[in-house]
Amino acid sequence: MEIREPRPRTSGKRKAAIYLRISQDQTGEGLAIERQRKDCEGIALQKGWEIVDTYADTVSASKREVRRPDYERMVSDLHAGKFDAVICYDLDRLTRQPRELEDWVDLAKYRNIALVTANGEADLTNDNGRLFALIKVGVARAEVERKGARQVAALRQRAERGGVPKGVPLTGYDKDGNVIADEAKIVRRVFDLFVAGETLKGIGRILNESGVKTRRGARWDSSTITGLLRNARYCGRSTYRVREVTSDGKVRYSRHVAEAKGNWEAIVSENTFDLVQARLNDPSRKTNRAGTERKHLGASLYLCGRCGGRASRNSRAYWCPQGGHVARTGAPIDEFVLRIVEARLGLPDVLEAFSQDTGALMLETATEAQLIEARLGIVENDYDEGVIDGRRYQEASVKLREQLAKVYAKRASIVGGNALADVLSAHNPAHAFTEATLGVKRAVIDALMTVTLLPVPRGKKGFDPDTVVIEWKG
Numbered sequence: 458m459e460i461r462e463p464r465p466r467t468s469g470k471r472k473a474a475i476y477l478r479i480s481q482d483q484t485g486e487g488l489a490i491e492r493q494r495k496d497c498e499g500i501a502l503q504k505g506w507e508i509v510d511t512y513a514d515t516v517s518a519s520k521r522e523v524r525r526p527d528y529e530r531m532v533s534d535l536h537a538g539k540f541d542a543v544i545c546y547d548l549d550r551l552t553r554q555p556r557e558l559e560d561w562v563d564l565a566k567y568r569n570i571a572l573v574t575a576n577g578e579a580d581l582t583n584d585n586g587r588l589f590a591l592i593k594v595g596v597a598r599a600e601v602e603r604k605g606a607r608q609v610a611a612l613r614q615r616a617e618r619g620g621v622p623k624g625v626p627l628t629g630y631d632k633d634g635n636v637i638a639d640e641a642k643i644v645r646r647v648f649d650l651f652v653a654g655e656t657l658k659g660i661g662r663i664l665n666e667s668g669v670k671t672r673r674g675a676r677w678d679s680s681t682i683t684g685l686l687r688n689a690r691y692c693g694r695s696t697y698r699v700r701e702v703t704s705d706g707k708v709r710y711s712r713h714v715a716e717a718k719g720n721w722e723a724i725v726s727e728n729t730f731d732l733v734q735a736r737l738n739d740p741s742r743k744t745n746r747a748g749t750e751r752k753h754l755g756a757s758l759y760l761c762g763r764c765g766g767r768a769s770r771n772s773r774a775y776w777c778p779q780g781g782h783v784a785r786t787g788a789p790i791d792e793f794v795l796r797i798v799e800a801r802l803g804l805p806d807v808l809e810a811f812s813q814d815t816g817a818l819m820l821e822t823a824t825e826a827q828l829i830e831a832r833l834g835i836v837e838n839d840y841d842e843g844v845i846d847g848r849r850y851q852e853a854s855v856k857l858r859e860q861l862a863k864v865y866a867k868r869a870s871i872v873g874g875n876a877l878a879d880v881l882s883a884h885n886p887a888h889a890f891t892e893a894t895l896g897v898k899r900a901v902i903d904a905l906m907t908v909t910l911l912p913v914p915r916g917k918k919g920f921d922p923d924t925v926v927i928e929w930k931g
């Protein structure tokens with residue numbers, strides 16, 4: 458049996474790949490790329506290597522996230538054994554990621570992959586070259602960390618001064634923090650609809666249907682709306698992002714509120730903002746029947762007259778999914794229910810009837826809210842006049858706002874949800890209901906009444922109001 462010694466590969470003719478990187482933003486790079494290529498080919502000639510492929514990526518220096526498809530293709534070709542040497546102009550062009558550079562050093566050391574640079578700075582086939590590369594890795598790493606820390610410190614400092622945030626301005630503002638009236642109107646509308654009981658999806662649909670686009674020209678969805686509702690800058694609070702590395706090495710960002718108030722005009726009040734946060738954080742919101750998106754007034758809200766289950770709705774009719782006990786044409790039932798609600802809201806006793814006889818409680822919470830608002834006013838005044846510093850202002854106002862949000866929540870629950878409370882507090886509740894969005898109407902109906910659909914004999918023509926049973930909750 459013949460045993461062959463493994464041939465040291467360095468003695469054979471290596472197959473080499475050339476990697477080039479072109480920067481899109483620099484003029485005259487066209488020339489530079491040809492020079493890069495020539496220098497790399499010169500190295501191959503000098504070493505007696507055969508060039509099997511050339512990879513080139515165009516990157517934009519202004520974009521942070523850089524996709525380099527040819528780099529990825531080269532790495533997978535390398536692992537597939539297409540070549541065993543890589544020539545690039547310098548290490549910076551190959552990669553600026555310390556982790557990737559470390560991989561190259563390992564490949565050179567353990568898998569005998571040759572990596573040389575045309576500018577002569579590194580030759581990873583020898584110890585000195587690898588050492589040079591590793592030092593470069595260390596320097597690059599430290600620089601990345603320093604830069605990160607500097608950026609965070611600068612952002613924080615800016616936020617603490619209440620400065621207008623850098624970067625892409627929020628919808629509703631220009632880059633100097635001035636309010637753009639048309640956009641601010643949309644922002645206010647989103648907050649108002651949510652406070653009134655509309656769902657995230659419902660708000661998205663309303664905006665999309667009225668032809669309003671996001672600033673990027675996209676359609677609104679739940680996540681863009683949540684992002685908007687969660688942004689404390691809309692109520693004039695200065696915030697900054699903190700980068701945190703968790704124990705398992707993951708990077709997480711969290712938003713902190715700075716001590717100072719923002720030096721820009723708020724689009725919504727702090728009270729509205731806090732109320733919205735309380736609702737967004739309310740775990741029952743997602744399971745609330747009225748809170749889930751529906752296209753029809755009574756879907757899963759009306760009950761089946763035979764089994765008491767919740768009725769479904771197809772394009773034409775309400776029907777019982779539990780056993781087909783009822784199937785009723787939808788439009789006249791919705792029409793009837795809407796008219797009943799409007800009529801009830803038009804009666805003078807409605808506020809009393811649906812406040813669960815809680816007039817005194819309502820008055821109590823109103824007084825409570827007024828007291829807290831007055832205290833907030835004092836704290837703000839003290840801050841403005843320099844009587845208290847930012848930290849104390851922040852502590853005091855956060856505490857008071859938490860109390861206020863609780864009072865608002867209590868008030869809302871007393872009258873059976875924000876939606877009903879809102880409609881009832883309107884100058885003309887019946888009119889407010891008529892004008893409300895579908896989501897709000899559903900929430901109001903749910904708070905006001907139970908609607909039960911009785912089965913009707915097949916083929917019976919016309920709508921009989923007696924087959925829809927309304928039970929008032931008040």
Ligand SMILES: [Zn+2]
Nearest residue numbers: 761764777782
């Ligand atoms: Zn049924």
